[in-house]
Amino acid sequence: MPRVPRPAVVTAAALSLGLLATAPATGGEPAVSEPRVVAHFDFARGESPENIALEPDGSADLTLSTARQVVNVTRQGRTRILATLPAVADPKTPVVGRAVVLGIARAENGTLYVTYATGTARTGIWRIAPDGSAPRQIAALPPTGFPNGLALDERRGVLYAADSVLGTVWRVPCHGGAPTAWATGAALEPRNAPPAARVGVNGLRFHRDAVWVSNTNAGTLLRIRVRENGFAGPIETRATRLYAIDDFGFVERNKDTALAALTGGSEIALVRPDGAHRVVLTPKDGLSNPTSVAVRGRTAYIPSAAYFTRKDPNLLLARVYQRARD
Structure with missing residues (x-):
């Protein structure tokens, strides 16, 4: 989520004193250790790493939000630009x-x-082909919205996109075409924040045949089952009191334990399937307003966008392991 005006930061700081719930660790649950920053970016050049997708070789593809770039970063921190989205003469982007x-x-x-x-x-979903050709828009979304988190269900051939302003999860064929408002409702809408900081549904992951989303203003992690006919099931609340949650990643493919980026407090929380959660990484580990998480094997990849701190946007790697039972 890009930097929002100062009142939102004040609101975030106030909320952080009372909204973050923690839970004691239980034997046998995942733990996180050995954090290390592998790449640093330049905030002044708009290089705020917002979201992440992993390559088979273990490198990470990152979106650099206001630089309008997509870059690849190796595990050793080497960075190269994959694509730059076209400039817009007079952007009127909400938020x-x-x-x-x-x-x-x-x-x-x-x-x-x-x-x-x-x-x-030009608001919408864009495709970047592996042949290095210029990015191409494949679906237009409402200019009044703020398309944010994105996930792909290759089996069904569809993309899901979270609109943080319109409180909608859009569904779009991956070959392009007209979007469908796949899920809507109060649970996805922005709330309880100044107008310039109203950010509802934000992060989005496709996991275990369901679309999982976060609501930043509400501090919730939600699950929406994909029915056999492709329609959305009911919106289930799976965790609450996750202060300023942005995006998240699941620790294992067959379980619902997640690592969530709590951007306002520069923290990562481990969220258990029963909704209990505890902070496992903090600013002392190198976080600077983290915005997303990806996990592969025993490695967690965490981009920090530095939207509020304005210091040291980076990519941090950490080890994920199974804690021994007491």
Whole structure:
């Protein structure tokens, strides 16, 4: 989520004193250790790493929001630009007022998809082909919205995008076409924040045949089952009191334990399937307003966008392991 005006930061700081729930660790649950920053970025150049998709070789593809770039970062920190989204002459993007590239998803053939919020007709989902050709818009989304988190269900051939302003999860064919408002409702809408900081549904992951989303203003983690006919099931609340949650990643493919980026407090929380959660990484570990998480094997990848701190946007790696039972 890109930087929002100062009142939102004040609100976030106040909320942090009372909203973050913690739970004691129980034997046998995952733990996180050995955090290390592998790449640093330049905030002044708009290089705020917002979202992440992993490559088969263990490198990470990141969206750099206000730079409008997608970059690849190796595990050793070497960075190269994959694509730059086209500039917009007069962006009228809600929340931030500038064109920003946000969510990212990767197909098995190497194609990347990103969400681009501009406040113009260029708002929508863009495809970045693995051959290095220029990015191409494959679906237009409402200019009044703020398309954010993105995930791909390759089996069904569809993309899901979270609209943080319109409180909607959009569904779009991965080959392009007209979007469908797949899920809506109060649980997805922004709330309880100044107008310029109203950010509802934000992070989005496709996991175990369900679309999981976060609501930043509400501090919730939600699950929406994909029915056999492709329609959305009811919206289930799976965790609450996750202060300023942004995006998240699941620790294992067959379980619902997640690592969630709590961007306002520069923390990562381990969220158990029963909704209990505890902080496992903090600013002391190198976090600077983390915005997303990806996990592969025993490694967690965590981009920090530095939207509020404005210091040291980076990519941090940490070890994920199974804690021994007491």
